[in-house]
Amino acid sequence: MRKNWQNLNGTWEFAFDDDQSGRRKAWYRGEGSFDQKIIVPFAYQTKLSGVDDQTPHDHVWYRRRFNVKSEAGQLLLHFGAVDYQASVFVNGQMVVQHIGGETPFSADITDFVENGENLLVVQVDDPHRDETIPRGKQIWENQSTGIWYTNTTGIWQTVWIETVPATYIQNLKFTPDFDRGAIDIQLALNQVPENTQISYQISFKDQLVASGVKTATTSLTEWSVDLFQEQIFRTSYHGAGWTWSPENPNLFDIQLTVGDDTVGSYFGMRKVSAANGMIYLNDHPYYQKLVLDQGYWPEGLLTAPTDQAYKDDIELSKKMGFNGCRKHQKVEDPRFLYWADHLGYLVWGECAAAPIYNAHAVRRLTHEWDEIIDRDYNHPSIVTWTPLNESWGVPKLQFDRQQQHFAQALYHYIHSLDETRLISGDDGWSQVETDICAFHDYGHGSDSETQQQAAFSERLSDTQHILVSSPGGKQMFADGFSWSGQPIMLTEFGGVSYEPEQREGWGYTTAATPAEYLADLQRIFAAVYGSRALWGFCYTQLTDVEQEQNGLLQYDRSPKVPVDKVKQILDGYHPDAVAEVAK
Structure with a gap:
């Protein structure tokens, strides 16, 4: 700023x-x-x-x-x-x-x-x-x-x-080193006159934490700051007092000055990792309850009508019991990420896909990802990158080695630029290189007594059943690749359609009344929470979008049913289940 x-x-x-x-x-x-x-x-x-x-x-x-x-x-x-x-x-x-x-x-x-x-x-x-x-x-x-x-x-x-001014800060990059309690800073200048000094002040809740002066000898200056100067008992850092999470979205403010140029920014101290078939946030097992968010508005399409609209979407999602979203086939406006950082909301970042595969499409998508990571690297709310979705743009990924090379290249390229986040390689199916085994399953029927619903519960029941299932009629992993212990998440499911105003549209499952709608949500989430293998989910979806009417909210963000009723269903998950999944 x-x-x-x-x-x-x-x-x-x-x-x-x-x-x-x-x-x-x-x-x-x-x-x-x-x-x-x-x-x-x-x-x-x-x-x-x-x-x-x-x-x-x-x-x-x-x-x-x-x-x-x-x-x-x-x-x-x-x-x-x-x-x-x-x-x-x-x-x-x-x-x-x-x-x-x-x-x-x-x-x-x-x-x-x-x-x-x-x-x-x-x-x-x-x-x-x-x-x-x-x-x-x-x-x-x-x-x-x-x-x-x-x-x-x-x-x-x-x-x-x-x-x-003539000499100014072009770019800032903050990399939290959670285990050391330090922040690594990279600062780029447009030019470097002799004896260029960089001064910085880092504060937390209006209290000065660290300050200093660095000398810039090249256009890129890097240094690390111990935020606690070895003076604060380390266990206090690893608690909720300093860390960033959806429950406690703590942020550090930073001010940097180079000559006549002064900029303000912020960063969050958080760590995302995967081990033992689980996802960890700040070294603690963390169950992600995400909602698919297309990021469309009826009067603005991809552009929100106001800045407040971004904040409202996040607050409504949290009131329904979600702790994050998967931004689907869209790179969202940075203002949304600003509010996600400040309100405490996990985000899976995703890029729009091209419809076909050829060398030109490969170059365009790779270029897009290069600029996405450059823009969004500093946001603590982003915990996962999703370079591909359901093999869109790579239709032969299941068996074609060339397209598999591209998927692998994206995975490794993104990790080469950003080692602080996980990657869902091809979200949905036909996965190659990935940090998360993410799959989609809409085959849950519309009646709790149907065989389809029973089969849905069985498919989710444990790791073995999930891995042999055929999401979207496809194999979980592409030919030549297999599961190697990655955390398993159900990242698209649900899609229950209920339209209070009876406008023409569609959904994966249809309910006629609010009671039916809540009953459908209840039985679907019962199957999800009954799984001994899932380490989180992403429900489809937050809002209706044009003719697609399977949102929890209408297109204008009006709730279809009381949000507290949805939260009661999502709260069916209890932290004790973490231990059960871990077994």
């Missing part, structure tokens, strides 16, 4: 460019009549954008003006996310190009601006039928259907300008 920044969200000029003539007609220089207005950061397909047009347009342009004062200093222009390829022009000059629909990018525009009014133009290309683009749940047709939702084109996260 810095003090000096200018938000560029709001009304922009906007135009479709279906014949791709904008570049030829010099729209980037301000030529042409942009015939529409749009509210950034909402995509043109959304109601909140003011355009509200769901017709696919692969090429769009944005334009607005902004003011700069002569004494402003260095100016950095930031984009939270633009789907899919963006070309950015300031006063007719291209300042940056970026490929990737879910990750941020920026440009130093100091040499391109003038004192007073300046012109900012953004050209976006998003070919919706290009199957090498990682687009996740976005539909490639004109209308959403099934599990595929309205697509998103263009700017869908915040745009802002930040003022920095």
Whole structure:
């Protein structure tokens, strides 16, 4: 965080460019009549954008003006996310190009601006039928259907300008060393004048914990800080007093200064690990009760209507008894992760998948993951990365060695960048390299007396039954790979559909009344909690999304049944069950 920044969200000029003539007609220089207005950061397909047009347009342009004062200093222009390829022009000059629909990018525009009014133009290309683009749940047709939702084109996260001095902090990376009670800090500078000093102050609940000064001799400076200076009894650190968890989301504040640049940030001390068939949080066995979260809103699609909406989703989830979510086929806005960090909410980070497999899709997905980890590394709430889901984009993963190499490469590449989290390699089935044996099973019927429900309970009953089951009609592990003791989690199940307003839609199981709905949840979770093998779950899903009506909440976040009733069901799990599973 810095003090000096200018938000560029709001009304922009906007135009479709279906014949791709904008570049030829010099729209980037301000030529042409942009015939529409749009509210950034909402995509043109959304109601909140003011355009509200769901017709696919692969090429769009944005334009607005902004003011700069002569004494402003260095100016950095930031984009939270633009789907899919963006070309950015300031006063007719291209300042940056970026490929990737879910990750941020920026440009130093100091040499391109003038004192007073300046012109900012953004050209976006998003070919919706290009199957090498990682687009996740976005539909490639004109209308959403099934599990595929309205697509998103263009700017869908915040745009802002930040003022920095000539020498400034470009990046920060915090790696908690839980066992030593230390934080490893990596700081990157844009340049390193002679005798550059880095001063830092770390505090906890407004109490100074550590401070010091480091000398930067290269653009990247690394050091480690013992947060307790060998003066505090170590067992107090390993308790709830200092650690980050959903129950106690403790955070340390840090302030760093380099010359005239001062930034604030925070970090959490937590450790995620797997051993003995269990998942541990801060060296204690931890049972994850997650909910699948698609991250869509009825009036904003991928973009939440307000910052408060992110917080509300987390608080509603916790009130229902969940301790985290699996963000599904979407890289969520950093503001969601900010609230997850502060409210105490586990997050599984996932990337949108491409529909097909080829070399171009491989390069695009790998590039996306590189930028995801760079953006989100510091968030203590993220405990697991999910690079692949149900073999999407790798349809031959079960038997094709080339696609298996890619899945293995993603697993090892992510671990080479981040050793602080677990990886669910191909969540669902056909797993190769993975830290968690995560599988999906929706075959639980709609009546507790049916053979289907009995079979569901039997499949979950113990490790042996789970490993020989066929999730989605597929094998648990790909050919040539097998279970090697990883913790087992049921990461998609449920999907009970109950629609109070009787709108047309679908779900994996249907209930007609609130009583039936709660009864269905009760019997499904009874099977889950009756398992001697599961080390957590992810229920499908938090909210309805368009025609998919299997959420615990309606699309507008209205609860379908009282949230305390759902919590009573989820609280059926008791910590004593940990010992039973451990056997």
